[in-house]
Amino acid sequence: MPPTFWSFKRALGFIGKKASSPPLGLLTVAAMLPSDWPVRLVDTTVRKLTEKHLAWADCAFISGMVVQRESARAVIARCNDAGVKVVAGGPLFTSEYESFEGVDHFVLNEAEVTLPRFLSDLERGCAERLYTSTEFADIRKSPAPRWDLVELNRYASMSVQYSRGCPYDCEFCNVTTLFGHKWRTKTTEQVIAELDGLYTLGWRRGIFFVDDNLIGNRRALKEDLLPALIAWQKGKGIPLQTQLSIDLADDEPLTRMMVEAGFRTVFVGIETPDEESLAECNKRQNKGRNLVDDVKRLQRAGLEVQGGFIVGFDHDSPSIFQRQIEFIQRSGIVTAMVGLLQAPPGTRLNERLRREDRLLERGSGDNVDGTTNIVPVMNLQLLREGYERILNTIYSPKHYYKRVRTFLREYRAPAIRDSLTARQILAFFRSVYRLGIVGRERLQYWKLLLWTVFRGPSDFRWRSRSRFTGTTSGRPASGTSCHRSSQWDALPLDDTGHARRSLRIVRRKLTANCLCGVSPLVPGGFEPPSTG
Numbered sequence: 001m002p003p004t005f006w007s008f009k010r011a012l013g014f015i016g017k018k019a020s021s022p023p024l025g026l027l028t029v030a031a032m033l034p035s036d037w038p039v040r041l042v043d044t045t046v047r048k049l050t051e052k053h054l055a056w057a058d059c060a061f062i063s064g065m066v067v068q069r070e071s072a073r074a075v076i077a078r079c080n081d082a083g084v085k086v087v088a089g090g091p092l093f094t095s096e097y098e099s100f101e102g103v104d105h106f107v108l109n110e111a112e113v114t115l116p117r118f119l120s121d122l123e124r125g126c127a128e129r130l131y132t133s134t135e136f137a138d139i140r141k142s143p144a145p146r147w148d149l150v151e152l153n154r155y156a157s158m159s160v161q162y163s164r165g166c167p168y169d170c171e172f173c174n175v176t177t178l179f180g181h182k183w184r185t186k187t188t189e190q191v192i193a194e195l196d197g198l199y200t201l202g203w204r205r206g207i208f209f210v211d212d213n214l215i216g217n218r219r220a221l222k223e224d225l226l227p228a229l230i231a232w233q234k235g236k237g238i239p240l241q242t243q244l245s246i247d248l249a250d251d252e253p254l255t256r257m258m259v260e261a262g263f264r265t266v267f268v269g270i271e272t273p274d275e276e277s278l279a280e281c282n283k284r285q286n287k288g289r290n291l292v293d294d295v296k297r298l299q300r301a302g303l304e305v306q307g308g309f310i311v312g313f314d315h316d317s318p319s320i321f322q323r324q325i326e327f328i329q330r331s332g333i334v335t336a337m338v339g340l341l342q343a344p345p346g347t348r349l350n351e352r353l354r355r356e357d358r359l360l361e362r363g364s365g366d367n368v369d370g371t372t373n374i375v376p377v378m379n380l381q382l383l384r385e386g387y388e389r390i391l392n393t394i395y396s397p398k399h400y401y402k403r404v405r406t407f408l409r410e411y412r413a414p415a416i417r418d419s420l421t422a423r424q425i426l427a428f429f430r431s432v433y434r435l436g437i438v439g440r441e442r443l444q445y446w447k448l449l450l451w452t453v454f455r456g457p458s459d460f461r462w463r464s465r466s467r468f469t470g471t472t473s474g475r476p477a478s479g480t481s482c483h484r485s486s487q488w489d490a491l492p493l494d495d496t497g498h499a500r501r502s503l504r505i506v507r508r509k510l511t512a513n514c515l516c517g518v519s520p521l522v523p524g525g526f527e528p529p530s531t532g
């Protein structure tokens with residue numbers, strides 16, 4: 001996996017994992033292959049592709065994202081050298097298959113639609129080079145991913161997908177290009193069966209609902225999925241995370257149910273505090289609201305909010321950089337992914353900029369590497385400098401740790417009984433050594449640690465895990481979350497108010513003898529760009 005924002009290269013080291021999550025697309029494809037085909041998974045993010053693997057295989061099914069373009073080329077070349085047939089699919093090839101040589105068959109778009117056609121042609125000896133579709137799959141018929149192929153202990157989290165597609169229409173977003181505007185879901189029974197499958201295999205850590213916008217249909221969630229998830233979580237307490245749009249903050253009952261169902265972390269596409277830029281990119285669900293208040297409301301309900309931000313919109317003036325910094329700091333969004341605006345193929349932005357003759361070569365596929373494939377209205381040099389300033393500021397120890405405190409003051413951890421695992425304790429000691437002894441942030445680290453200790457033992461427990469070490473929770477001793485309804489918008493937002501409230505809640509927690517503890521996977525949490 002190339003080092004990107006979400007590959008968590010350094011953070012995973014704390015918890016001794018190789019990758020955040022397994023390749024769900026390939027696992028789903030594997031489940032659609034004829035049952036008499038022996039199948040092996042080689043996820044090159046956790047294991048090297050060896051000559052032995054190649055000698056064993058007749059055919060390699062390859063997947064990847066645009067950012068993995070070069071490693072995909074290398075794998076294809078090795079398969080070609082070893083005489084292994086190559087079938088390629090997934091987001092990378094669906095976005096730019098024309099640029100790849102050495103592939104025998106491109107099976108693009110959703111495998112549920114294109115793979116059966118390919119397999120049937122293959123059986124009849126007339127398989128073609130290219131299979132595509134404009135039709136979107138009915139994922140109620142998708143098989144459960146082949147979890148049995150995965151080396152579970154190499155990953156920090158597992159993935160489950162309930163829905164695909166997003167009803168919104170943000171100009172820069174390629175989710176809708178790849179998966180459409182129609183919000184399609186699996187059945188609740190499918191999702192529970194997938195969760196059961198993972199649980200049966202012994203998985204007890206976090207699960208990432210890799211939906212593009214989980215709240216695409218709130219009614220379906222409230223009446224169907226969430227009640228079933230709440231029931232499933234009884235006696236388990238598996239921490240969940242997902243991606244969704246900010247309008248969750250408008251729906252208190254839904255938020256409560258999500259927390260009760262075990263959701264602890266949500267990635268939200270905030271994009272920009274600038275109303276004109278929001279209008280420009282058609283992020284209508286973010287317009288006309290107090291986004292900082294929305295984030296804090298979700299935090300108070302028990303959700304850690306991670307956020308995606310973009311600079312480089314046509315309406316951005318040079319003041320945008322400072323405004324983004326201030327917004328991020330005020331919101332307490334610890335994991336803030338800030339990117340330069342890019343125009344992925346197939347998006348409306350890509351079409352508009354092509355018409356305006358403002359499109360450059362193919363993008364890197366990494367929205368946070370400081371490159372862009374557009375000609376911005378703002379001077380490019382100025383944009384890059386401003387962008388760097390944002391990153392250097394918000395990820396400087398001073399600002400980062402300050403943000404952690406802002407978050408902790410607001411966050412109301414759902415009450416869950418949790419026991420520390422050996423891995424978490426080890427991760428804590430690693431953090432003490434790496435951040436508190438050799439790290440340049442050591443002063444901030446100890447200040448935060450002391451600040452947290454001072455605020456009470458129960459809070460210290462979860463906070464140290466979520467922010468200092470970033471590990472997942474263990475199994476609850478019994479029961480799942482007991483959400484406290486009184487917390488919604490309960491108290492004022494000023495600092496003194498926060499401090500007083502926190503102490504009260506710490507006391508309440510001690511009295512109730514319930515420790516909260518499900519936290520995101522890694523410091524810097526999870527999930528990717530342009531979603532939610």
Ligand code: B12
Nearest residue numbers: 004005006007022023024025063065066089090091107111
């Ligand atoms: C989970 C996820 C992650 C996870 C885990 C990734 C993993 N190990 O697979 C993490 C957090 C690590 C991640 C990281 C990143 N991600 Co990501 N991620 C996703 C997300 C939300 C879900 C992927 C998923 O599991 N889907 C469910 C499965 C079932 O669907 P699928 O993979 O698409 O597979 C289906 C088809 O594509 C096809 N298929 C897939 N593979 C194959 C192979 C063959 C042979 C065939 C026939 C068919 C086929 O059939 C499958 C069933 O229908 C997607 C958005 C999305 N909706 O897909 C973004 C997405 C894939 N990520 C994206 C990006 C940009 C990134 C990052 C670059 C972000 C960043 N800047 O850090 C990094 C790159 C990581 C790296 N360094 O390599 C983009 C990719 C765009 C593109 N065209 O390449 C997406 C589409 C989001 C977006 N709109 O921007 N990501």
Ligand code: SF4
Nearest residue numbers: 166170173530531532
């Ligand atoms: S950016 Fe998020 S809300 Fe907008 S269309 Fe894409 S997935 Fe939907």
